[in-house]
Amino acid sequence: MLKQVEGSRGVAEAVARCRPEVICAYPISPQTHIVEALSGLVAAGELTPCEFVNVESEFAAMSVAIGASATGARAYTATASQGLLYMAEALYNASGLGLPIVMTVANRAIGAPINIWNDHSDAMSQRDSGWIQLYAESNQEALDLHIQAFRIAEELSLPVMVCMDGFILTHAVERIDIPGQDAVDAFVPPYEPRQLLDPGEPVSIGAMVGPDAFTEVRYLAHCKHLRALEVIPQVAKEFAAAFGRESGGLVGDYRCADAETVVVALGSVLGTVKDTVDELRDEGVSIGVLGVTSFRPFPFDAVRAALHGVRRVVVLERALAVGMGGIVAADIRTAWAGEPYTVIAGLGGRPVTKKSLRTLFADAVGDRLEPLTFLDLKRDLVERELRRTG
Amino acid sequence: MFEIRIHGRGGQGVVTTAELLSVAAFINDREAQAFPTFGSERTGAPVVGFCRIDDRPIRSHEPVAEPNAVIIQDATLVHQVNVFEGLGANGYLLVNTSWSLAELKLDSFAGRLRPERVMVVPATELALTHLGRPLPGAVLLGAFAALTGQVRLDSVVAAIGKRFSGPVAAGNIAAVREAYAMVRDQLQEGSRAQAG
Numbered sequence: 327m328l329k330q331v332e333g334s335r336g337v338a339e340a341v342a343r344c345r346p347e348v349i350c351a352y353p354i355s356p357q358t359h360i361v362e363a364l365s366g367l368v369a370a371g372e373l374t375p376c377e378f379v380n381v382e383s384e385f386a387a388m389s390v391a392i393g394a395s396a397t398g399a400r401a402y403t404a405t406a407s408q409g410l411l412y413m414a415e416a417l418y419n420a421s422g423l424g425l426p427i428v429m430t431v432a433n434r435a436i437g438a439p440i441n442i443w444n445d446h447s448d449a450m451s452q453r454d455s456g457w458i459q460l461y462a463e464s465n466q467e468a469l470d471l472h473i474q475a476f477r478i479a480e481e482l483s484l485p486v487m488v489c490m491d492g493f494i495l496t497h498a499v500e501r502i503d504i505p506g507q508d509a510v511d512a513f514v515p516p517y518e519p520r521q522l523l524d525p526g527e528p529v530s531i532g533a534m535v536g537p538d539a540f541t542e543v544r545y546l547a548h549c550k551h552l553r554a555l556e557v558i559p560q561v562a563k564e565f566a567a568a569f570g571r572e573s574g575g576l577v578g579d580y581r582c583a584d585a586e587t588v589v590v591a592l593g594s595v596l597g598t599v600k601d602t603v604d605e606l607r608d609e610g611v612s613i614g615v616l617g618v619t620s621f622r623p624f625p626f627d628a629v630r631a632a633l634h635g636v637r638r639v640v641v642l643e644r645a646l647a648v649g650m651g652g653i654v655a656a657d658i659r660t661a662w663a664g665e666p667y668t669v670i671a672g673l674g675g676r677p678v679t680k681k682s683l684r685t686l687f688a689d690a691v692g693d694r695l696e697p698l699t700f701l702d703l704k705r706d707l708v709e710r711e712l713r714r715t716g
Numbered sequence: 717m718f719e720i721r722i723h724g725r726g727g728q729g730v731v732t733t734a735e736l737l738s739v740a741a742f743i744n745d746r747e748a749q750a751f752p753t754f755g756s757e758r759t760g761a762p763v764v765g766f767c768r769i770d771d772r773p774i775r776s777h778e779p780v781a782e783p784n785a786v787i788i789q790d791a792t793l794v795h796q797v798n799v800f801e802g803l804g805a806n807g808y809l810l811v812n813t814s815w816s817l818a819e820l821k822l823d824s825f826a827g828r829l830r831p832e833r834v835m836v837v838p839a840t841e842l843a844l845t846h847l848g849r850p851l852p853g854a855v856l857l858g859a860f861a862a863l864t865g866q867v868r869l870d871s872v873v874a875a876i877g878k879r880f881s882g883p884v885a886a887g888n889i890a891a892v893r894e895a896y897a898m899v900r901d902q903l904q905e906g907s908r909a910q911a912g
Contacts, residue, residue: 330742332735464775494777499735499750501742597775679778 328503333465333495334359336502337430340469342373343510344476346402346428347517348394350379350387354409355442356492357432361404384409388416388427395425396531398522400476403427406492407434410448414455417485421456421547423532426479426486426517428472429457433593433644434492435674443675444492446592446644449621450653456547458486458554459622460574461592465490465500470573471619473505474561476514481561482554483520489621491594491644493675505569513568551623558620576625578617579632581607585614587691588633590658591642592618595671595678599642602683611691618654629661639666640690642678642701646670651698671701717770718866719780723799724789724853727759732879733789733853734765739875740857740867741769749774762797769866785864788812789839789852791820800825807833808864812852814838832906835863837895846894847887858892862899869896 329336338360341349349368351361368378381387387403394401405413410431420427431449435441449459458478462468468490475486490496521531535543555576562575572578580600582588591599596617606613616632618625633639639662641655650656652668659666667690672678682702689695720737724730731752738750746769753764766780785808788799794811803809809829813836817823826834837859839852857872869892876888 328742330739330748491777494751497751498777499738499748500774501747594777598778601776677779679781680776681781 327506328501330499330501332359332497332499333468333490333502334432334497335363336465336469336504337472337490337496338363338367339504340472340510341402341428341430342367343505343507344402344428344473344514345373345400345511345516346376347399348377348379348391348401349403350381350390350394350401351403352381352384352387352405352409354384354406356434356444356496357404357406357409357430359496360430360432364402384412385416388413388420391427391429392416392420392423392425395420395427396423396523398517398519398524400480400517401425401427402429404430404432406432407436407442407448410452411436414452417452417455417457419532420485422543424483424520424550426476426483428475428479429485429487430472431487431489432492432496433489441674442492444494444644445673445675446489447646447673449487449489450645452487453622453653456484456551457622458482458484458551458558458620460486460488460558460619461621462488462490462495463578463594463596463617463619465495465498466502466571467573468495469502469504470565470569470571473510473513474558474565474574476517477561478554478557480517481557482550484550484554489593494594503571509568513565554623555620555625555627558623574619576620576628577632578619580615580617582614582616582632582636584612585636586612587638587640587687588614588616588636589640589642589687590616590618590629590654590666592621592654593644595642595644598678598680599683602680602687605680605684606687611687613687613691621654624657626661629658633658633662636662637664638690638693639664640669640687640695641666642669642671644672646673665697667695667697667699669695669699669701676702717768717772717774718785718864719783720767720769720785720787720860721780721783722765722767722787722789722853723793723797724763724765725759725793726761726763728763728789729851729853730763730765730789733787733857734767736854736872736875736879737767737857737860737867738769739878740861740871741767743871743874744867746771746867747774753779762793784808785810785860785866787856787860789856791815794820794822803829805829809834810856810859810863811836812839812856814841832903833863835859835899835902837898839891839895842891842894843888846891847884854888855891855895858895859899862896862903869893872896
């Protein structure tokens with residue numbers, strides 16, 4: 327059903343249609359509206375059977391999700407920023423135990439200094455946690471990715487993070503199509519756990535593994551992620567067949583086929599990048615866009631194929647690896663023979679505008695870009711501070 | 717694409733106004749996107765809301781830099797915040813006030829715009845009359861519909877009906893209709909004066 331609603335509301339309704347049996351969450355901006363809406367649906371009896379557990383922290387939220395999932399319940403939570411960091415220890419347990427928890431990350435910067443606005447530092451900091459990470463370009467895709475995430479998670483016995491840009495998507499009111507319950511029921515069958523904690527047949531899970539087998543455990547985790555590279559596009563394909571629209575998958579290319587320059591980006595900035603690329607194409611510039619939907623597992627082959635024969639690659643990053651530069655660019659280097667331009671943009675809610683992107687892409691096409699660029703950096707301000715601190 | 721920026725203060729319903737406008741456009745079967753400035757909003761602090769309306773899907777998620785229309789819910793902001801930033805000579809200006817533009821010291825700026833695209837409406841008074849509360853946001857959308865034609869009056873009414881119920885919906889709708897009629901009448905007078 328087409329609705330004009332806030333992204334958070336759309337995601338909450340999509341999650342509810344996936345019939346989670348346990349939802350546990352601790353509020354943090356900009357995730358709050360999602361769990362607020364879900365708690366309302368549970369309280370009103372519109373999502374049943376489902377237990378909404380109010381927890382005292384994000385660490386507890388993930389721990390409750392782990393407990394619920396281990397006993398065979400479909401479990402969901404959501405967080406952002408510092409909340410995700412507070413979960414970090416439990417995140418590794420969820421993936422290590424192979425529990426198909428689905429979590430929304432309403433992407434937000436990490437302090438200090440305190441900043442409630444959007445960037446990807448939070449999710450990127452958990453890059454190696456063993457969770458699948460999918461990034462939404464629009465609210466429609468955010469909603470669709472949640473429906474796909476439960477399928478992917480349960481098929482692989484792996485937890486999935488659906489990352490949507492905080493405020494930019496969570497608080498934007500847009501037209502979205504929220505599928506009906508029957509359609510979602512047909513797409514997301516009831517969860518059938520492969521193993522479960524049952525007092526009737528007690529087992530231990532997550533027991534200690536010594537040097538004799540720990541490498542093998544990790545190797546198997548890697549194999550599972552490689553298998554996810556097949557499952558994610560398969561689920562996206564089935565989704566397109568069932569719901570009649572393209573969403574998800576590993577990567578999305580736009581006007582890439584003959585492009586000399588390709589911009590790689592993740593999340594909501596892709597819309598603005600595509601509008602900019604359309605304008606430049608009209609002016610005869612040979613440029614395209616590659617959106618990375620699945621950041622983990624990293625789709626080497628799909629990226630390699632999309633960037634094959636491309637002369638320049640600009641990687642637009644909403645996070646910074648301090649002391650190194652780009653996080654996504656480091657991955658792109660493994661899938662493209664050249665040296666990509668890394669551009670750090672949109673940190674802590676700094677708007678990424680078409681105006682700035684036009685100048686940036688013109689500089690890239692003219693080979694005038696530095697290998698590492700900070701978009702719209704207030705150079706006078708940083709230089710004054712650098713002089714002061716010597 | 718038609719882009720609108722709404723200025724008001726925390727508690728006046730700026731975010732709701734932007735959302736209602738997008739819903740009205742949606743009811744008109746147009747594409748729309750509404751979003752607030754994202755911050756730690758407090759009651760009384762300056763707040764900005766945005767809305768985009770188009771007949772094609774809207775992909776961009778950048779803030780609105782060059783609005784086609786500016787709606788000012790609280791006229792006390794006009795000399796505190798640069799409410800006209802990015803508004804071009806063909807832009808629309810709608811101010812909630814019972815004063816004149818001259819009294820607000822806005823006549824010099826407004827003089828740069830086309831006269832038929834500048835309008836003052838006593839939306840707070842209309843809200844007090846019909847709703848009993850000083851919430852001008854929805855009321856201004858009635859005036860906006862008449863001024864710009866970007867959304868239809870019946871869509872604004874339907875959007876309010878979806879969001880509110882009972883006396884709140886009825887009061888808002890009555891105020892919206894009156895604001896619409898006021899602006900329509902002023903525009904007709906203006907065009908008659910021009911013709912004469």
